[in-house]
Amino acid sequence: MSNKIKNIVTTFVFVGIIALFVVLCAVRAANPVEYSDVEKRPLAQFPENITWESIVDKTTINAFDKYTVEQFPMREFFRTLKAKFALNVLNLKENNGYAVEDGSIAEIKPDYNQEILDYQIGRLEYAYDKYLAGNGGKHYLALVPDKNYYLGVDYGYPMPDYAGLVEQMKQKLDGMEYVDLFDSLELEDYYKTDWHWDQSKLDDVLATLGEAMGFGDRLSGEYTENVLEDFRGGYYDQSALYPSAEQMIYLTNKVLEDCTVYDYENGKTYGLYNHELYTSKTPYDFFLSGTRALLRIDNPNATTDKKLVVFRDSYGASLVPLMAEGYASIYVVDIRYVHPDLITRMIGSVEGMDVLYVLSTTVLSTKSFK
Amino acid sequence: MLFSSIPFLYYFLAAVLLIYFIVPFKVKNLVLLLASLSFYFYGEPVYTLLMLATILSSYIHGLLIDRFRGTVWAKVFLWSSVITSIGVLGFFKYSDFFISNINALTRGDIKLLGLALPIGISFYTFQTLSYTIDVYRGDAKVQKNILNLATYVALFPQLIAGPIVRYTTVEEDLAERTHSFENFGTGATRFIIGLGKKVLIADTLGNLAKSFLASDEKSVVFYWVYAVAISLQLYFDFSGYSDMAIGMGRMFGFRFLENFNYPFISKSIAEFWRRWHMSLGTWFRDYVYIPMGGNRVPLGRWFFNTLTVWFLTGFWHGADWTFIVWGLYFAAFLLMEKFFLNKLFSKIPRVFSHIYVAVVILVSFVVFNANGMSGAIADVGAMFGAGNLPLWTGETGYYLSGYAVVFLCALIGATPLVKMAVLKIKENKIGCAIVNVLEPLFVVAVLLLVTAYFVDGSFSAFLYFRF
Numbered sequence: 001m002s003n004k005i006k007n008i009v010t011t012f013v014f015v016g017i018i019a020l021f022v023v024l025c026a027v028r029a030a031n032p033v034e035y036s037d038v039e040k041r042p043l044a045q046f047p048e049n050i051t052w053e054s055i056v057d058k059t060t061i062n063a064f065d066k067y068t069v070e071q072f073p074m075r076e077f078f079r080t081l082k083a084k085f086a087l088n089v090l091n092l093k094e095n096n097g098y099a100v101e102d103g104s105i106a107e108i109k110p111d112y113n114q115e116i117l118d119y120q121i122g123r124l125e126y127a128y129d130k131y132l133a134g135n136g137g138k139h140y141l142a143l144v145p146d147k148n149y150y151l152g153v154d155y156g157y158p159m160p161d162y163a164g165l166v167e168q169m170k171q172k173l174d175g176m177e178y179v180d181l182f183d184s185l186e187l188e189d190y191y192k193t194d195w196h197w198d199q200s201k202l203d204d205v206l207a208t209l210g211e212a213m214g215f216g217d218r219l220s221g222e223y224t225e226n227v228l229e230d231f232r233g234g235y236y237d238q239s240a241l242y243p244s245a246e247q248m249i250y251l252t253n254k255v256l257e258d259c260t261v262y263d264y265e266n267g268k269t270y271g272l273y274n275h276e277l278y279t280s281k282t283p284y285d286f287f288l289s290g291t292r293a294l295l296r297i298d299n300p301n302a303t304t305d306k307k308l309v310v311f312r313d314s315y316g317a318s319l320v321p322l323m324a325e326g327y328a329s330i331y332v333v334d335i336r337y338v339h340p341d342l343i344t345r346m347i348g349s350v351e352g353m354d355v356l357y358v359l360s361t362t363v364l365s366t367k368s369f370k
Numbered sequence: 371m372l373f374s375s376i377p378f379l380y381y382f383l384a385a386v387l388l389i390y391f392i393v394p395f396k397v398k399n400l401v402l403l404l405a406s407l408s409f410y411f412y413g414e415p416v417y418t419l420l421m422l423a424t425i426l427s428s429y430i431h432g433l434l435i436d437r438f439r440g441t442v443w444a445k446v447f448l449w450s451s452v453i454t455s456i457g458v459l460g461f462f463k464y465s466d467f468f469i470s471n472i473n474a475l476t477r478g479d480i481k482l483l484g485l486a487l488p489i490g491i492s493f494y495t496f497q498t499l500s501y502t503i504d505v506y507r508g509d510a511k512v513q514k515n516i517l518n519l520a521t522y523v524a525l526f527p528q529l530i531a532g533p534i535v536r537y538t539t540v541e542e543d544l545a546e547r548t549h550s551f552e553n554f555g556t557g558a559t560r561f562i563i564g565l566g567k568k569v570l571i572a573d574t575l576g577n578l579a580k581s582f583l584a585s586d587e588k589s590v591v592f593y594w595v596y597a598v599a600i601s602l603q604l605y606f607d608f609s610g611y612s613d614m615a616i617g618m619g620r621m622f623g624f625r626f627l628e629n630f631n632y633p634f635i636s637k638s639i640a641e642f643w644r645r646w647h648m649s650l651g652t653w654f655r656d657y658v659y660i661p662m663g664g665n666r667v668p669l670g671r672w673f674f675n676t677l678t679v680w681f682l683t684g685f686w687h688g689a690d691w692t693f694i695v696w697g698l699y700f701a702a703f704l705l706m707e708k709f710f711l712n713k714l715f716s717k718i719p720r721v722f723s724h725i726y727v728a729v730v731i732l733v734s735f736v737v738f739n740a741n742g743m744s745g746a747i748a749d750v751g752a753m754f755g756a757g758n759l760p761l762w763t764g765e766t767g768y769y770l771s772g773y774a775v776v777f778l779c780a781l782i783g784a785t786p787l788v789k790m791a792v793l794k795i796k797e798n799k800i801g802c803a804i805v806n807v808l809e810p811l812f813v814v815a816v817l818l819l820v821t822a823y824f825v826d827g828s829f830s831a832f833l834y835f836r837f
Binding site: 007090 | 376555587768772779807824
């Protein structure tokens, strides 16, 4: 190809690509996307109420800038192109805070937010001091490390000062017995496309908790593994990497199948696993029907009359069902969605019950408590 | 509006190209002027009037200087032009600097003006100054068509971050220029190269610099990694912007002069400044240094001239003592080179000259990027082990390995190796054909990649916008 032809081709290629996206932008302008399922937020729309003042103070101009980027055609294709270029060609360790090791995606956070953590601890202290301390039961604190802990330990990624976080929790919640789960887990125990752990890989966690809390002997340890295909966790599209879908394995046995779950919010009763929610936008809601404020699991086949209160987040949703064999009833509280003042009012006396606070470090340092 | 943005690329530039190439030649300058004013208005609605006033001032001063040529009035109008231009620049850019220094000296409490810096004011002020000075000197013909002069001053490719295009460079192009596939094709390629340098390399290195600043696991080596990162970031950011300006100018038929010539391969600081931001260096040489007598003066006066020029060069970059120190820091090395360093380096292997330049430049950009003078002293001290920092931390290794490929690409890209390799391959007929096939593919790939970066929201403001 001669220089002359090259310049002609370059001209047409450059103008052609610009023109193509101008047309696609015009098409998108006629049919703007209102909501991004991936980012879980509304996308910017063409600015409205344009006035001379809004132009001069740049309100309209800034809104237009945002609109052009967020409504750009093939948004997910471009996000994926960027992510793959950054990670695979430039060989960067992370893209937009997402890193991949051994096929597993994790969010890299060098620090946690101390202010938020203080608030979360204060909330737990309040619940403990006002309603639970001195109830005659034992109180246990177990923290679930974020996946990035294992990327930090195994691959050298920056991670928050987890030792410091644990120490703060232990000091401020000193009425609780701390159960260390950090050594009971490894990166493979989490889903590759999600931040949650995999229920079928919690045997070490169960053993550690069972031994500390004394329910281990009451677990059969025999489960049937049930497979749900096409599990795509939160990192699947957030990372823009769209890796292969994986399997979600959940565990059942006769005792677990007979357990019932009572929902204090709506008065309904259902099973430990909710198949309808597996096809929802957050398939992890399959476990204990997802974000429910206050539940009671009843085990009709219990070999004990012991009852347990569990303060949990979504990690607990997949763990607590496996503990059901060890108790007659488990009250499952998601403190993010119910105020501590309402708990004892709704479930009555907690006298003599053990209490487990099993919370993830991710949730603890995220502003999600009400 | 940033060049590296969706609104610029797929809205503004697309519209301007379409209109520009369908209208007849006689209205092309008008199209460019209106486009440039719209471009500036989009970024600085209020200050568009200031730019128009600057254009009008230069136009009238040019006419008056020409009208009274040979009389004392020509000089009066030249000084009037210089004072007006410098006055406007000084008011908007340096008022708060002077007020805060007066307050510090007198323990006074004069309220700061808090004015927003008009985008590109340092660049277009220097352009208008060069015009009136060149008209006075007879190096340029006075422009009687205000439309053409306004087009020159406001021309959007170089309006907000240079290069500082002299009027004489585009004087002929304003009246008559060629539009061809050769101009457009080579211009588009150059524009895309600049866009890639800015978005893919400079902004990525900028992320590393941000990570460093946020890190609480700094080490001596991490400081040096940071120094390399910001030096390369500044180079790829600014030279990328110049590439985009030169490329777009070419697409519209203008030929701007080069602004960078692989400065990091220099063997002396003097050479570095002949290769870095060349339009600024030559501006100060031609309009400040030489009128002061240059180096054909007694030693003391030459010393003073050098310090003055580098004081002004530093001050031009920003209204802060850090920038002044940065400029004088270079002056010190230039003087030392003249007195003894050049002789010294001529006697030892060349590699030492490169090491010397690298260290001086890395330290200079750490000062340039520092948060005030105390920050600059702390940062430079830490580079040489004064901060009680460990030599190495886990985070240092993490970021160094994480950015290894980007560093490698940037280091190679900062040398003429790729250019030389391409030229070598093109010497052969088959090689030339292969390169010519690959070039449009390269344009497609980089255009799609930078679009991906824009959509992903990873673009950042050009560093040189603050000057």
